[in-house]
Amino acid sequence: EDQVTQSPEALRLQEGESSSLNCSYTVSGLRGLFWYRQDPGKGPEFLFTLYSAGEEKEKERLKATLTKKESFLHITAPKPEDSATYLCAVQAGDSWGKLQFGAGTQVVVTP
Amino acid sequence: EPEVTQTPSHQVTQMGQEVILRCVPISNHLYFYWYRQILGQKVEFLVSFYNNEISEKSEIFDDQFSVERPDGSNFTLKIRSTKLEDSAMYFCAIPRTSGADEQFFGPGTRLTVL
Numbered sequence: 367e368d369q370v371t372q373s374p375e376a377l378r379l380q381e382g383e384s385s386s387l388n389c390s391y392t393v394s395g396l397r398g399l400f401w402y403r404q405d406p407g408k409g410p411e412f413l414f415t416l417y418s419a420g421e422e423k424e425k426e427r428l429k430a431t432l433t434k435k436e437s438f439l440h441i442t443a444p445k446p447e448d449s450a451t452y453l454c455a456v457q458a459g460d461s462w463g464k465l466q467f468g469a470g471t472q473v474v475v476t477p
Numbered sequence: 478e479p480e481v482t483q484t485p486s487h488q489v490t491q492m493g494q495e496v497i498l499r500c501v502p503i504s505n506h507l508y509f510y511w512y513r514q515i516l517g518q519k520v521e522f523l524v525s526f527y528n529n530e531i532s533e534k535s536e537i538f539d540d541q542f543s544v545e546r547p548d549g550s551n552f553t554l555k556i557r558s559t560k561l562e563d564s565a566m567y568f569c570a571i572p573r574t575s576g577a578d579e580q581f582f583g584p585g586t587r588l589t590v591l
Contacts, residue, residue, distance in 0.1 A: 398578045409568050409582035410520060412478075453520065457578060462532035463510055465580060467520040 372468035395459030500569030
């Protein structure tokens with residue numbers, strides 16, 4: 367059965383304190399791994415798509431990487447506006463678009 | 478980035494009543510997805526809809542649920558007889574372009590079943 371596990375569940379950072387979030391997955395034939403950001407009461411906001419091991423994507427202070435079993439989202443020198451829940455999702459190769467999400471990592475960045 | 482709106486933003490209903498949630502993309506799309514998120518829990522896939530047909534559905538999407546494209550532009554999710562456990566945020570999502578993998582989510586409808 368496909369599974370997506372994110373850790374830690376919550377992370378509290380000082381502004382400027384870099385850290386990494388983990389997403390480990392088991393899926394039958396990975397089509398893609400996706401990172402989203404979700405603010406309270408809002409819909410998930412797309413960040414990155416990763417397709418193959420070794421791939422990296424960057425956007426401002428965020429960098430996503432992928433291995434055969436897990437993905438990391440690195441937050442470099444975070445600011446308070448980076449506070450959000452970060453969601454990881456996978457899509458299996460035989461899927462018609464179904465995204466399977468992890469429970470997310472809630473990140474709080476304090477000034 | 479494609480845009481999608483959802484109406485209503487909040488729906489309160491009595492148990493056993495029917496509700497219809499609407500999703501309107503800014504541009505024309507053939508692919509649509511519905512997800513739900515119970516408060517404090519994961520985002521869960523409900524159904525994918527392509528060219529007026531269901532292409533994939535989860536075990537959550539039972540006979541109480543249905544999807545339609547009533548007028549060629551907006552998409553609806555209907556829950557025939559709501560239960561307390563249907564209380565959740567319901568999100569529709571559309572791909573960046575037809576057939577693309579990235580999905581862009583709407584703002585959601587908060588459904589409260591009393």
